[in-house]
Amino acid sequence: MRQVLLDLQSGSIEVEDVPVPAVTKGVVVENAYSLISAGTESSLINLAGQSLVGKARSRPDDVKKVLQKIGTDGPLPAYRQAMSRLTKPEPLGYSCAGTVVRTGTDDFEVGDRVACAGAGYAVHAEYVAVPKNLCVRVPDGVSFREAAFTTVGSIAMHGIRNARVTVGENVAVIGLGLIGLLTVQILKAAGCRVIGIDIDREKLALAARLGADAISNYDGLTERMKVFSPFGADAVVITAATPSSAPVETAGRLVRDKGRVVVVGNVGMNVPRDVFYEKEAEVVVSRSYGPGRYDRNYEERGIDYPIYVRWTERRNMEAFLDLVQQKKIDLDHLITHTFPLDSAPEAYNLISTGKERYIGVLLQYSPNGAGAAGTVTRLAEPEARRREAPAGARTIGCIGAGVHAQSALYPNLPGLPVNLGGVATATGLSAHSVAKKYGFAYCTTDYRTILDDPGIDAVLIATRNDLHAPMAIDALRAGKDVFVEKPLATEIDGLRGVVRAYNESGKRLMVGFNRRFSPLARRMKEFFGNRATPMVLHYRVNAGQIPPGHWVHDDEQGGGMLISECCHFIDFMQYMTGARPVQVYARAIEPTGNLRKYDNFQATLAFDDGSLGTVTYTTLGDRSYSKETVEVFCDNAVGRITDFRDLELRRGGKVSRERRWLAQEKGFAEELLAFVKGEEADFAGSVATTLATFQAWESIDTGAPKEIDLGRVGL
Structure with a gap:
């Protein structure tokens, strides 16, 4: 399949072939449209385009971690780990819509039309694997191009919920980009009176067309606000994106006594204490698109909150789509550009250069998928630096490509007397990047492909801990020698299973006690x-x-x-x-x-x-x-x-x-060499x-x- 990738070293955008992701506790969706989030994605692209010094200045916390690692591990391991993160392509996108083609949950069936959310999940790719709590069905009468806005719409929805507005209240929206214009429409659907504020005349005019009761730039804003609401705004929702604290300062002047200011956009937060103190105004920073965000139990494991947590991120997504179905939100006026997937670099160039006005920028996918839909991608030309293995050398397959694998294990592969067969990970992107970097013959998102490959006689397992025992058992039963990262098992039944498979197989098993x-x-x-x-x-x-x-x-x-x-x-x-x-x-x-x-x-x-x-x-x-x-x-x-x-x-x-x-001498290279040489x-x-x-x-x-x-x- 085809996927949009960001090179973190150069800042360039590429569309590459990667394997279709595996389904776990959710669904695999064939995308129809995905939405480019100009603000969030541009900030990451701008960071990637900076020099190493610029990246360091932008991420002082990461620099501190690197310095700490230098102190304990030495400069070489710290450098390798930092560079391994930079050389791994970054997926872009977090809002898309399409059709379920594979399901691992009773919540959805193959053929369901769904909208999907989540960075790292709802990416710009022909196929995406998304946990069930980050998916919602698309109602009848709502098109895929409209449904692709669901994630961004839920961000606006959650910001409004944090403002706790009621029918008839007067609300100011500062910043009329995509989220701001969605916020205006949702507020109107909630029965509020809205004044939209921006410096861009065209965005102001569009806000008025979409239902804003009043519009204003910053010139004469105080007078227009008095006309709109003499006592000030009941709530101010900031959806602007700027390092300046001007939006927060403006919000303090506009909000009424004991009113509410909600910060949705990424703005400077130098809050003028005196202004907010005099009004005893409340300031809330809205976190993404609702309760459940950043909670692994909710997002990854699919454990929902009770209904008294009324508006989770999934319920916000459903509520947004309901408003679209009721025609209370107009998205046609917000879609300014649509690009085919392979023209994604052109779309990002439009956003970065600003050569044309844009608001909603969509990527469109072929109805039947332009790229292959398989779980295996073969690399035509492995990395030139991959040296030839000695005659009769073993062929190794690898499963997993997390931080530890890429910083401590895989850098040693080029120095081993082995052929590199295939590498498997749950996501096609990580499998592809590792295969390309180290010269594997192919990559896959189905680890059983590695086990079923008769050309592979040894397997390295470096997945999350709970998968070590079951995968080691499968590999032993497939007749492979096994190197498995520690721990060997996370519970005693898994350990018993490994011992039984080891005794029955007659193959070798080494644990990564380096x-x-x-x-x-x-x-x-x-x-x-x-x-x-x-x-x-x-x-x-x-x-x-x-x-x-x-x-x-x-x-x-x-x-x-x-x-x-x-x-x-x-x-x-x-x-x-x-x-x-x-x-x-x-x-x-x-x-x-x-x-x-x-x-x-x-x-x-x-x-x-x-x-x-x-x-x-x-x-x-x-x-x-x-x-x-x-x-x-x-x-x-x-x-x-x-x-x-x-x-x-x-x-x-x-x-x-x-x-x-x-550098430390922790024995990573030595343990791998012992394994491939067949030491007991x-x-x-x-x-x-x-x-x-x-x-x-x-x-x-x-x-x-x-x-x-x-x-x-x-x-």
Whole structure:
């Protein structure tokens, strides 16, 4: 299929062939029209067109994160991660309409006419995969070209709801672009009197044509406002887009005592306190298109709010379409340009240059789809830098292309003695960009294509945590050797399934416990070779806060930090001791505020050789401090690794130190090389590690130590 992509490095717009996305908890829609949001999309394009310095100045928070990463990981990993984000094309668009061609929910059937919303979902592409709560049916009598405005219309709708207007109230709308003109019409449909304010005469005239009771530029505005409403506006809705705070200042002068100012557009927010204080006016910044926005449970998992949360984003979308069906909103006068999909660069050029006046700019799609509708796209010419693999080299297929995969794993692929077969991700864009960058033969949105490919004999799985176990099981049963990122499983039944598939398949499985492959770790293990006593180990992790909404905290998808991260440190202890964990006792800080129960804990493990290890994991520290420090005490000697950049070994008063200046040595390249060369992995150890994290969780819940018995999972 064809999709509009933004190159974040150059700012150029391209239309490329990518695989049709997979359906999950929603629908796949064949687009008829999509709407270009001139303000939102232009700001992203303008950012992409800036130099690296300009991008840094525009995103100071991102720069701070990069500097923190340099401090812990070194400049090379920080650079690679930053560049991996810049080299990944960005999808554009968030409002479209079309026909359901595949469904994964009972809410919709194939053939339904729907309007779709959401950045990253309702994009400019021939086919889009959209969660069910971001889709609504298009009523009879409403065309696809009208329905393509639904997302933007719901933004206007939510802004008006935040203004809490009632029939007969006087409302001022500052900024008469697309959202402003929609706001005027919705307010009129709600029984309000409206004055539209803008500097553009043509937009003022159009607002009057669409029902505004009064219009005004800024010259003489005070006098016109007195005529319109002597006591001031009951509410002011700001839909302008400007870095200036002038709209907010103007709103303060126009609003009545105890009135309401709602900021919908992206404007400067230097609020004049004295003006708003004297009127005791309320200021609200309207967040997108209603409750549910930015809530993963609502948007991704399809969990709706009770009806007492009356106007969710989906219900706002439905309400907007109802007004369109009732002919209370006129969209014909707002559609100024329609471009075919392949002319998208021309459409964006129109917007960026302003060579013609525009309001609503649509992209139109062929009724039957101009591009292929398959889930596989073959790359005609892989990247020239892809070197030839040795004769008889294995062919590897990859599943997943998240931040970790693209910053830590995939950069090592060109240096491996393998052929790169296919790469699969849920979205066609990420699959295509990774395949193009690293030289895969094809990309797909159906991971079973990788498993069914007889030319692929090894699979790398780097998806979200909850998919690791089921995909590893499928890959083993398909007769492939498997490299799967940690954790191996997020619950015990999944772990049992992996063990059963491993025992039945006779294939190899390696878990991405990379730290044991670090050259510094191997140097430390050699230092303690031929030891005479058990070890005492302490692994301290200063993790820093991870946003509460991040998917890793989701019990279904991520398993929490104890399951998804602690496994690394337990595996490291197994490697260092050469022993199996047999018991774990763990305690955690009780949740309070933003602190989650399993994010700040200590787990003490007993090993079958008498060694003891403690993992201290906390999100309460300062990120500028070292992230990982592991200390090993044994045979009157001490070893310490800090952030896998510093190694210190002490024995008999003598100190040996090693320092890596440019980058951490976490063992990513070494583990992948071991996998493709066919080295036997410690599968039983990986299972023991995973089971230990489950038992640590149970220990926290019960307050008692827990035994780690591999017999529970079939080993």
